[in-house]
Amino acid sequence: MNTLRAVVAEKPGFVYEPPDGPDGGCMYVHEDEHGRQVPGCLVGHVYNRLGASLDALSLNEGHGPSFVASDPAVRLDLSFRALHALAEAQKSQDMGDTWSEALGAAEREFERQ
Template identity: 40%
Template sequence: MSYNLTDEQVMTALGNVVAENPDKVYKLPKRMEIFDGDTSCYYVHTKEDGSQEAGCIVGQVLHRLGVPLEDLKASEGWRSNHVIERLEIQGLSERVTELLRRIQIEQDKGWSWGRAYAAETKNSVPALEKA
């Protein structure tokens, strides 16, 4: 598995994910909690019907850009910068890779996606763009 993505693609997808859900505060679905109050972050969520969907903000961005849920699921437990290495995602600058890592950390602290985006990019929540 390897993927070729550009900084522009990632930043557009990130902006769209945030613009669609600026007030979203990531929460692990109750049925996926290992213990009561579990605050773990997962790239992939399993729905009640057994189907899967992208979970955290980085999972949302990477899946939107064509990374299959199976590959993201196999990378659970790894920080986003390690997932990028592990999945051999080529074409991203260190700046964008680090930005995703920092936004993921802020999300995991309980910040809304809009707040995390604004804090780490120093920009307000963007309008939706065509990818």
């Protein structure tokens, strides 16, 4: 949760928009204007900060946070509570909430578990 809080603190009012437009899905990895891979959605930022490579994340596009964390190429040892909180953050973000609002949803889910 501390990594999620740190990412959100940098851009609390940010509203994620998929690279393919509002009807596109959330992507863990985007390309910048120079064609380089960069973290995309909130969970992509968190997982990258925790040590997941952008290549490994890009291979997991379309999968939820729990699946991605368990991928041998990603190998993140996160608690059940943290995984559920991240899934809630992603859901909130995907509904158009700011990252700060997504953090609030994650914090509530973390406390419920």
